[in-house]
Amino acid sequence: MSVSDAQSQARNHDAGETNTTAVAATAEAAEAAGKGPRAVGADRAARELELRRGEFELAAQLGHIRTITTAGATTAGSTAGTTLGRRQVTRHEIDRLRAAEGFPDTLRERVRTVGTAEGAALMPVSPGRFTQLARSGFLVPVRFYLNRYRAVVWLYLADELRSFAAREPALLTGRFPRPLRAGLEAGEDWRPRNWRGRRIGQLLHEIGDPWERAAIAGCVLDPVQLAELVADPYERAYLERLRPDLGHGRPESEAARTAVQRLLVADHPDEIQWHRSSLDTLLTAARHARPAPRPGNSLPHAGGPAPRYDGTGPAPVPTGPAAAPTGPEPGPTAVAHELAREGGHRGLLTRLRVRRERGPRARRQGTVVRR
Numbered sequence: 001m002s003v004s005d006a007q008s009q010a011r012n013h014d015a016g017e018t019n020t021t022a023v024a025a026t027a028e029a030a031e032a033a034g035k036g037p038r039a040v041g042a043d044r045a046a047r048e049l050e051l052r053r054g055e056f057e058l059a060a061q062l063g064h065i066r067t068i069t070t071a072g073a074t075t076a077g078s079t080a081g082t083t084l085g086r087r088q089v090t091r092h093e094i095d096r097l098r099a100a101e102g103f104p105d106t107l108r109e110r111v112r113t114v115g116t117a118e119g120a121a122l123m124p125v126s127p128g129r130f131t132q133l134a135r136s137g138f139l140v141p142v143r144f145y146l147n148r149y150r151a152v153v154w155l156y157l158a159d160e161l162r163s164f165a166a167r168e169p170a171l172l173t174g175r176f177p178r179p180l181r182a183g184l185e186a187g188e189d190w191r192p193r194n195w196r197g198r199r200i201g202q203l204l205h206e207i208g209d210p211w212e213r214a215a216i217a218g219c220v221l222d223p224v225q226l227a228e229l230v231a232d233p234y235e236r237a238y239l240e241r242l243r244p245d246l247g248h249g250r251p252e253s254e255a256a257r258t259a260v261q262r263l264l265v266a267d268h269p270d271e272i273q274w275h276r277s278s279l280d281t282l283l284t285a286a287r288h289a290r291p292a293p294r295p296g297n298s299l300p301h302a303g304g305p306a307p308r309y310d311g312t313g314p315a316p317v318p319t320g321p322a323a324a325p326t327g328p329e330p331g332p333t334a335v336a337h338e339l340a341r342e343g344g345h346r347g348l349l350t351r352l353r354v355r356r357e358r359g360p361r362a363r364r365q366g367t368v369v370r371r
Contacts (some may be wrong), residue, residue: 038090038091039068039088039089039090039091040088040089040091040094041088042056042057042060042067042087042088042089045065045088045089045094048094048098049065049094049097049098049104049107050103050104050108051104051107051108051111055108055111058111058113058142058143059107059110059111060087061202061206062110062111062157062202063205064107064110064111065089065093065097066089066090066093067087067088067089067093068087068088068089068090069086069087069088087206109158109159110157110159111157112157112158112159113142113143113155113156113157113158114155114156114158114161115153115154115155115156116130116131116134116154118158119139119156119158119161122158122161122162122165123161123162123164123165123172124165125165125172125173129172129176132176132180132184133171134154134156134190134191135184135188135189135190135191136180136183136184136188136190137190137193137194138164138168138171139156139160139161139164140156140160140194140195140198141154141155141156141191141194141195141198142155142156142157142160142195142198143155143195144195144263146251146256146259146260150253150255150256150259152259152263154191154195192262192263192267193266193267193268193271195263196220196246196263196264196266196271197271199246200216200217200219200220200246200275203216203244204216204217210282210285210286210289210290211238211239211242211286211289211290211292212242213282213285213286214239214279214282214283214285214286215238215239215240215242215243215244216244217275217278217279217282218230218239218243218275218279218283219243219244219246219264220246220264220265220266220271220275221265221266221272221275221276221279222265222266225272225276226239226279229276229279229280229283230279230283232292234292234293234294235283235287235292237292238292238293246264247260247263247264
């Protein structure tokens with residue numbers, strides 16, 4: 001296998017692993033929708049599976065624990081922050097995992113994460129060689145955190161590191177390939193890009209709502225890129241409302257938030273073009289599924305493509321599910337015209353009220369009004 005093939009395989013390793021449970025997860029959801037086994041929330045499932053909450057979340061993202069979406073779950077808000085909260089685990093799935101050989105150690109080992117030093121010892125290579133492999137895109141991070149000095153610490157799945165070492169022994173020793181050395185000397189670092197791609201792939205695998213999927217694809221584009229692709233301000237507001245939080249929590253300090261924000265935005269031309277294409281495709285599907293919410297139409301429904309903002313006139317600024325009226329309150333003449341259009345079927349009291357309102361106005365204008 002060539003170096004480029006190995007690099008491509010390492011970058012896409014998570015996609016195949018996650019997709020292996022797609023059919024089974026769909027079956028679990030269908031079973032739970034009817035008279036299937038009772039399901040429990042994420043916190044209780046983590047306790048019964050003897051996992052910490054972070055381990056459980058990672059296991060669900062990787063597809064090791066099959067989850068179902070609870071009925072009546074809302075789709076508003078942060079996708080990454082709410083996906084796990086509105087998913088449950090069936091009793092059948094918990095029993096299956098607990099009955100597996102080596103439980104719970106086997107399950108814990110599948111989601112064990114390591115940093116650079118521990119990962120290098122696991123392969124085994126020097127920490128410098130490990131960093132070279134990670135920056136060149138062969139080792140894909142699964143998580144990150146900021147240490148006390150606000151430096152980014154990347155975490156990797158121990159199971160994936162062992163698999164890579166067994167699959168590509170030629171890259172563990174000897175001189176690093178010249179093309180890869182040139183990229184490293186130029187400052188190339190694939191770790192943020194690979195992590196973003198992996199996290200977006202996980203979210204797209206979990207979410208079925210077309211507008212949420214579009215929001216996931218567009219969340220790594222900066223506002224300028226997003227405005228170029230989504231001209232309608234109501235659609236942009238809806239995507240922003242559904243925007244996922246790719247990171248884990250919100251850092252407290254401004255410096256930490258700035259450091260994390262740099263990791264959340266696509267910064268390579270190839271990566272930007274990839275996510276622009278994905279957003280364009282998913283946005284087309286979302287528009288055909290239902291329109292984005294607009295003033296007076298806060299509950300989008302299916303039934304054809306969404307109306308588009310044509311760019312003429314002042315751009316509307318959505319401030320909530322329905323915008324307050326901006327024009328003057330309709331006067332008696334407008335009410336009377338509305339009655340005429342409806343054939344006068346408003347009732348006797350309404351007609352008398354309109355006549356009383358018209359009377360003083362007509363007298364002021366010198367018109368005799370019949371009673």
